[in-house]
Amino acid sequence: MFRLCKLSYSTVTTALKRFKIKDVVNGEAVSQNGWIQGWVQSIRKHKNFMFVDIVDGTSLNPLQVVLPSHMFNSQLQNGAAVSANGTFVETDLNVNKIEMVCEEIQVVGPCDPETYPFLKHTPHDMQHLRSYPHLRMRRTSMINAFKLRNQLEMLFHEFFQNEGFTHVHTPIITLSDCEGAGELFSIKSDTSTNTDMENSENHFFNKPAYLTVSGQMHLEACAMSLGSVYTLSPVFRAEHGISRKHLSEFRMLEVEVAFTQDLHEILDLIEDSIKFCIERVQSVPLKKFDDGYKDIPPQHHKAVKNATCSNYVRIPYSEALEILQKNSHKLTTAAPVWGDDFNTDQESFLVKHFGLTPVFIINFPKVAKPFYMYANNDNNTVAAVDLIFPFCGEICGGSLREHRLELLQDSLRTSGLNEKDYEWYLDLRRFGSAPHGGYGLGFDRLVHFLLGTRNIKDAVPFPRTPHSCPL
Numbered sequence: 245m246f247r248l249c250k251l252s253y254s255t256v257t258t259a260l261k262r263f264k265i266k267d268v269v270n271g272e273a274v275s276q277n278g279w280i281q282g283w284v285q286s287i288r289k290h291k292n293f294m295f296v297d298i299v300d301g302t303s304l305n306p307l308q309v310v311l312p313s314h315m316f317n318s319q320l321q322n323g324a325a326v327s328a329n330g331t332f333v334e335t336d337l338n339v340n341k342i343e344m345v346c347e348e349i350q351v352v353g354p355c356d357p358e359t360y361p362f363l364k365h366t367p368h369d370m371q372h373l374r375s376y377p378h379l380r381m382r383r384t385s386m387i388n389a390f391k392l393r394n395q396l397e398m399l400f401h402e403f404f405q406n407e408g409f410t411h412v413h414t415p416i417i418t419l420s421d422c423e424g425a426g427e428l429f430s431i432k433s434d435t436s437t438n439t440d441m442e443n444s445e446n447h448f449f450n451k452p453a454y455l456t457v458s459g460q461m462h463l464e465a466c467a468m469s470l471g472s473v474y475t476l477s478p479v480f481r482a483e484h485g486i487s488r489k490h491l492s493e494f495r496m497l498e499v500e501v502a503f504t505q506d507l508h509e510i511l512d513l514i515e516d517s518i519k520f521c522i523e524r525v526q527s528v529p530l531k532k533f534d535d536g537y538k539d540i541p542p543q544h545h546k547a548v549k550n551a552t553c554s555n556y557v558r559i560p561y562s563e564a565l566e567i568l569q570k571n572s573h574k575l576t577t578a579a580p581v582w583g584d585d586f587n588t589d590q591e592s593f594l595v596k597h598f599g600l601t602p603v604f605i606i607n608f609p610k611v612a613k614p615f616y617m618y619a620n621n622d623n624n625t626v627a628a629v630d631l632i633f634p635f636c637g638e639i640c641g642g643s644l645r646e647h648r649l650e651l652l653q654d655s656l657r658t659s660g661l662n663e664k665d666y667e668w669y670l671d672l673r674r675f676g677s678a679p680h681g682g683y684g685l686g687f688d689r690l691v692h693f694l695l696g697t698r699n700i701k702d703a704v705p706f707p708r709t710p711h712s713c714p715l
């Protein structure tokens with residue numbers, strides 16, 4: 245009955261129905277004959293049988309394929325691409341309650357166990373996996389991260405589409421430094437041989453161009469005709485400091501809403517959209533895998549629960565400052581003074597102070613924030629918001645935008661920026677300017693939070709950080 249498949253690939257495929265492992269484990273194939281394709285995740289040899297776990301990317305749980313020991317073939321190794329056919333039967337012996345009794349198995353692409361970096365059953369820490377950025381996605385921990393990202397992105401679309409927003413594509417190449425913070429990657433064309441960059445003709449776009457740090461301004465332009473818009477795009481920051489939660493390239497969900505004059509409307513939108521997504525992705529088992537997440541923070545479960553069910557704390561900057569100053573002896577850095585942006589240590593103190601519930605801090609000092617934020621009546625603060633999450637710090641930042649032309653011009657000048665560079669942005673205020681506001685949410689930080697990884701690099705497919713862009 246059992247034999248190692250010597251048939252050609254097409255002979256196997258034409259004779260039988262092909263199943264995806266997700267459908268098999270959901271019980272759709274019970275008692276049927278069929279075939280599957282995937283990669284060997286592990287092999288357990290017993291006296292008379294061997295169990296081969298196969299994954300195909302459609303399910304986190306592998307399909308257990310049972311075959312007699314004599315079918316062992318030296319090419320049937322961990323990591324090999326295989327095609328197997330047989331009967332799907334019910335069993336109590338594994339987590340899926342379904343397994344395949346295999347009749348034929350074919351190694352489509354062998355995987356040399358001598359040189360393959362992930363040995364079967366050997367736990368690998370995340371750092372080891374990071375040295376193989378092109379192969380690490382074969383480990384369950386990384387497949388889980390990919391699946392979570394995929395679900396989250398779809399859910400954000402679902403939420404904003406339900407709310408009547410339009411998804412727009414903001415540009416990656418831009419001439420303006422949205423945040424005015426100067427953390428830009430500049431773009432140079434390889435076809436230009438002349439290095440005299442003072443001469444505008446030597447620039448590909450006749451002007452210096454950069455990778456975008458934020459799609460906000462372009463999104464504001466779109467909001468002035470479409471009303472409510474969002475984008476989920478890559479953004480780039482040339483920050484040199486290395487931390488476990490910073491990336492040089494990351495995805496930001498950016499949202500912009502016209503005709504809002506109440507910062508709390510923006511806070512509601514942030515909170516509702518995050519909760520909508522987290523509630524639904526919890527069906528993805530965020531379990532501890534052999535090679536990952538061994539050091540998930542102990543209170544991770546509580547923090548995720550709070551982010552899903554609790555009302556997020558809302559406090560003004562002045563109150564947050566007071567809490568930090570009163571507790572300065574518990575901080576590892578000096579207490580902040582009025583005008584400072586809070587550092588990681590201070591943010592983490594605040595979320596702990598509120599029992600690991602996400603904290604919105606609003607109404608920041610004008611001096612701590614970019615020029616485009618709406619000036620409050622006190623003339624000292626702006627209608628800005630930062631959302632702080634446990635373990636990963638600032639996950640979201642936004643504001644009401646300054647929609648009054650003269651005040652925006654004043655603000656540009658006091659920030660030392662050149663008004664001429666922002667003419668098009670000022671036009672948005674010259675023609676049909678409406679009060680509006682928006683925010684940017686670090687998509688990768690949210691994934692990092694949900695997974696509980698120690699380092700954000702383990703939550704993104706191909707992380708880029710200073711001095712590290714391996715492929």
Ligand SMILES: NC(=O)C[C@H](N)C(=O)O
Pocket residue numbers: 422423457458459460498499641642643682683684685
């Ligand atoms: N769209 C936003 O409000 C995000 C903001 N420009 C930032 O980069 O933090």
